[in-house]
Amino acid sequence: MATAVPEIRLRDLTVCHARRPAVHHLTGRFAPGSLTAVVGPNGAGKTTLLRAIAGLHRPEEGRVELPREARIGLLPQQAALDRRFPIACLDVVMFGLWPAVGPFRRVPRALRERASEALAAVGLAGFEARPVGSLSAGQFQRALFARLLLEDAPIILLDEPFNAVDARTAADLLRVVRRWHGEGRTVIAVLHDLDLVRREFPETLLLAREPIAWGPTGEALSAANRLRARMMAEAWAEEAGACTRGDAVAA
Amino acid sequence: MAGPPLGVFLMLRRMSLTADVMAHGVLPGIAAAFLVAGLSVPALWLGGLLAGLAVAVGAGALSRATGGREDAALTGLYLVALALGVALISVRGGAMDLTHLLFGSVLGVDDPALLLMAGTATLTLLxxxxxxxxxxxxxxxxxxxxxxxxxGALWHLAFLALVxxxxxxxxxALGTLMAVGLMMLPAVAARHWARGVGGMVYAAAGVAATCSALGLLLSYHLDLPSGPAIVLVAGLAWAVSVLFGPVDGLLPRLVRRPHLAG
Structure with missing residues (x-):
């Protein structure tokens, strides 16, 4: 990476949905250039954490410390997008140029060619004019990766990047992730496949609303930690009172 | 008219109902402005614009804040707005013709109104x-x-203001109840003629222009109110599109053609 990759620091971060904490008092840091998997049961607050880092969800308490000008590339969960939207593949990818060209300026030919190259890099050469409605789930995911490639952000957040894609697509996309890691970008990915995490991701954050473990993947994913995560995620107090932990920290 | 391209975006955002809500929302604004300032066109416009925006933005905020479904909030708001509008107009007992407000009278459009419409269309397209x-x-x-x-929020608000x-x-020309018809029906019909957003916008504008002309002729010769006449023709265009449109139309689907080789 030509530009410096900033560090992401979380300080006592609590993010809520309707006062229920989805991420609860999380403190820690993502080192520049680190490759971290965020793992945890459904409803553990993984997506919420990514959205908070991307600035899409305001924390209830605590904060995400990140330079204001830091650019973040976000791969949303695929289900969040309307795949029947009448738009061509190349146009989706070109939205990755937004930070470079903004809302109004026309796209120079060189950048247009880079969009085509990005498509080719994810195995979608020749798909420029195809409407996204005609793509398979895997091809659509490839197109979104191409958009990220073009965005060229120092920090990349991936929300379940390999869900609903076949093994071959996952392998191709994983190669892109490795390339980002090799270029020194910070990559944070929400994942469910623990074998994949053990194989490819040096760092892991195990989350179950509460942080269970955060560190080298082998230790974080120990059997004891995984059991604790499951128990925490299933605990749901109907009549939970207000949390006082923040006060204790402040005192 | 510049309405149909907006309709295409409304449809794509799954906000088809929003235009309807706005049309009803402007009614109490117009009525209130009329009660306060009398028949002055700028006052009527300002009142309508503010009321329409308030209803549309309010519905979005309400559904987000209460976790409810947006379509329910929209429906609630537009019924209230319509009732409020009609009640306000009735206060002044027919000083303004209610039927004209609701259903429009194209042939009663004067020069300043025509200029305003042309201005709005130009501004919207730009x-x-x-x-x-x-x-x-x-x-x-x-x-x-x-x-x-x-x-995004800023663009969204600007977009709502345009609507x-x-x-x-x-x-x-069309009345508050019918204005949305000419915005949405061509947009929905256009979905069956083009695959891209750009193509849909052109198709929608074309359909709307044709329907307006045909509807006006019909209204003049058969002595129908202009709003319903135009919207009926647009409805016919929609039906034709659903049946024969090349994209997801019913007829192309019924005709069995051999599947492609690959």
């Missing part, structure tokens, strides 16, 4: 051309738009 990229991005992937700092402006421009 604004759409100008803000095309942010609008499409906001429609397709609002989270991404926010993550790259595209100020309100167009509903207002159309209401004199």
């Amino acid at each position: 604004a759409l051309a100008f803000a095309w990229r942010p609008l499409v991005l906001e429609c397709f992937d609002p989270d991404f738009a926010r993550a790259v700092g595209a100020r 309100a402006l167009n509903v207002l421009a159309a209401f004199q």
Whole structure:
């Protein structure tokens, strides 16, 4: 990476949905250039954490410390997008140029060619004019990766990047992730496949609303930690009172 | 008219109901402005614009804040707005003809009103051309738009203002109840003629222009109110599109053709 990759620091971060904490008092840091998997049961607050880092969800308490000008590339969960939207593949990818060209300026030919190259890099050469409605789930995911490639952000957040894609697509996309890691970008990915995490991701954050473990993947994913995560995620107090932990920290 | 391209975006955002709500929302604004300032066109416009925006933005905020479904909030608001509008107009006992407000009278449009409409159409088309990229991005992937700092909310608000402006421009000719028809029906019909957003916009504008002309002729010769006549023709165009349109039309689906080789 030509530009410096900033560090992401979380300080006592609590993010809520309707006062229920989805991420609860999380403190820690993502080192520049680190490759971290965020793992945890459904409803553990993984997506919420990514959205908070991307600035899409305001924390209830605590904060995400990140330079204001830091650019973040976000791969949303695929289900969040309307795949029947009448738009061509190349146009989706070109939205990755937004930070470079903004809302109004026309796209120079060189950048247009880079969009085509990005498509080719994810195995979608020749798909420029195809409407996204005609793509398979895997091809659509490839197109979104191409958009990220073009965005060229120092920090990349991936929300379940390999869900609903076949093994071959996952392998191709994983190669892109490795390339980002090799270029020194910070990559944070929400994942469910623990074998994949053990194989490819040096760092892991195990989350179950509460942080269970955060560190080298082998230790974080120990059997004891995984059991604790499951128990925490299933605990749901109907009549939970207000949390006082923040006060204790402040005192 | 510049309404149909807006209709295409409304449809893509799954906000078809919003235009309807706005059309009803402008009614109490117009009525209130009329009670306060009398029959002055700028006052009526300002009242309508503010009321329309308030209803549309209010519905979105209400559904987000209460966790309810947006369509329920919209339906509630537009029924209240319609009732309030009719009640306010009735206070002054027929000083303004209610039927004309609701259903319009094209042949009663005078020169200033015509200029206003042309102005609105020009402004809308320019604004759409100008803000095309942010609008499409906001429609397709609002989270991404926010993550790259595209100020989605701002564009969204500007877009809603355009819709309100167009509903207002159309209401004199078509009436508040019918104005939305000419905005949405061509847009829904256009879906069956084009695969891209751009193509849909052109198709919608074409359908709307044709329907307006045919509807006016029909209204003149058969002595029908202009608003319903135009909207009926647009409805016919929609039906034809659903049946024969090349994209997802019913007929192309029924005709069995051999599947492609690969």
